[in-house]
Amino acid sequence: MNDSKTVLVTGASSGIGYYCAKALQKDGYRVIASCRKLPDVSRLQAEGLTCIQLDVADSESIQRAVEETLAMCDGKLYGLFNNGAYGQPGAVEDLSRDTLRRQFETNVFGWLELTNALLPTLIAQGEGRIIQNSSVLGFAAMPFRGAYNSSKFALEGLTDTLRLELAGTNVHVSLIEPGPILSHFRKNALAALKDNIAMQNSRHSEKYAKAIERLSKEGPTQRFTLGPDAVYKRLKHALDSKRPKPRYYVTFPTYLMGYLKRVLSTRQMDKILGKVAS
Helix, strand or coil, X not given: CCCCCEEEECCCCCHHHHHHHHHHHHCCCEEEEEECCHHHHHHHHHCCXXXXXXXXXXXXXXXXXXXXXXXXXXXXXXXXEECCCCCCCECHHHCCHHHHHHHHHHHHHHHHHHHHHHHHHHHHHCCEEEEEECCHHHCCCCCCEHHXXXXXXXXXXXXXXXXXXXXXXXXXXXXXXECCECCCHHHHHHHHHHHHCCHHHCCCHHHHHHHHHHHHCCCCCCCCCECCHHHHHHHHHHHHCCCCCCEEEECHHHHHHHHHHHHCCHHHHHHHHHHHHC
């Protein structure tokens, strides 16, 4: 049991974050879950989880959440699982500056600000774990996912650098890189597509119509889709192991893309990624 170890889980309203928060609590961790919307905070509290409000796109919200978290754990936080994110679909040429900025505010800048605010506590106590939920799209870009691709590529660069800079502190940093996982990710991506992309005026309008059809389907739409328990298995190892891995692959597509990225040329990878996307 890990009764004295507290872990903050962001993006816990559904999907991976929700599952992992519940599973960590069941496995003996003290969990502080966070959600962006207050109704979700109330729902998780009613289910027996300690939950706070946190919008990683809002600096004031981050500061309040950090203060609440450290107060709840008496200043002894063991782990941070950065998970709250969304995917903005759309061709690069159809992305406005504001749309791309919003993607980075949530997926990159907010995670960095939250991590940096908690780092002094982890370093001072001489132990800690930071686990970033990235994606296969953090190292293998696919068309019509440019905003999300770039946010995850940026996250991976920051995380790799942070890991190097924390050498010798006993604060370990890990990336989890899932492929397709059952969650509300597609539902949120569909809303972002409709809200932020002028699809009718784009030369890609027919492809957007197909994307809407795919994103509107319930249940898994891709082969090799796994449940959130597959991510939790890696999260648990990153928290429990004396030597957590820098990277954890999840799902067959991630393993496949990781291998192909090592052995194929960029042009060969482009052909494969183009076919996969279509």
